[in-house]
Amino acid sequence: MNRFLKNILLKLIILLFFISLIVGGAFYFNYNHKIDYPAAIINKYQRLDSLKKTAKIIICGGSSSSYSIDSELLEKTLKNL
Secondary structure (H helix, E strand, C coil): CHHHHHHHHHHHHHHHHHHHHHHHHHHHHCCCCCCCHHHHHHHHHHHHHHCCCCCCCCCCCCHHHHHHCCHHHHHHHHHCC
16 A cells, blocks of 8 residues: 555656646746737837827727738828828
């Protein structure tokens, strides 16, 4: 019985080691959040805050609004009005 408990404890320790290795590796290799969507939102809020006294159009929406709206074309069209 004692050998059985030691065997289970050893396997549990090995399992926990590999789980922590996988989770730690995921955080280590995927921690560059300067290029993902939430980081882009932070940059957009900072840009919006820096343009307080200018005329602007603010488009609120989900990810489809940021990916589907051509802001350069919108700016050129509005300047020609």
